[in-house]
């Protein structure tokens with residue numbers, strides 16, 4: 401057990417879940433924070449081939465939506481936009497940018513995706529942000545985090561660096577899972593009865609890069625507000641592609657084919673309900689106040 405101070409409102413967070421790591425929750429803004437840390441060995445228990453099949457279609461569709469709204473916000477000036485993606489992972493965001501003629505570079509410390517970057521001619525700097533190689537004299541029109549922001553522990557220094565690297569009227573885009581979502585609430589409910597595997601999975605505690613924070617709309621907005629970023633817009637993203645649920649569950653090496661089949665059937669039955677439930681993933685667009 402640790403003393404964890406809420407990065408949004410400065411209150412002492414209280415223990416919420418005792419999982420593989422402890423999860424704490426702020427009594428005021430409900431930010432949830434874990435005491436997990438980043439494993440720099442990058443050894444993961446994910447099966448990459450299954451992960452790819454299960455996620456690709458869904459992610460590409462979500463990235464199309466994010467880019468469409470970004471272009472709207474930037475008044476359709478697609479050609480002149482220069483962006484940076486922090487934590488490019490498999491490179492899919494950059495690939496969709498390329499398909500839509502949006503100029504965006506990436507930065508990524510893990511080297512297992514290099515081949516995809518090279519084959520697809522994607523410009524990705526190897527290393528951690530901030531980095532000399534991603535410094536831009538004029539600043540970026542947008543900086544985006546796709547499933548990355550929730551993994552970062554020193555958000556204070558990160559956001560101060562972002563302020564320097566984003567143009568005064570530029571956009572900060574954060575795409576992340578949120579704690580008010582349907583699956584997170586179900587996982588918390590099961591956690592009460594001692595079933596912790598879902599929470600451990602959502603926090604990614606078995607992976608080399610676990611989540612540090614689970615935000616909701618309000619505490620994320622209030623965190624950015626402290627640094628003079630104003631929320632412009634936000635929207636729901638789908639977290640499940642119903643046609644590939646089994647592959648997605650199989651991506652975790654610990655799950656058998658039988659277990660994946662049973663869960664996938666259960667989720668199919670709940671489909672109409674899930675599509676109308678609270679979103680598990682959202683994307684937020686912030687702008688620096690002049």
Ligand SMILES: [Zn+2]
Pocket residue numbers: 406407408409410411426427428429430431
């Ligand atoms: Zn708080």
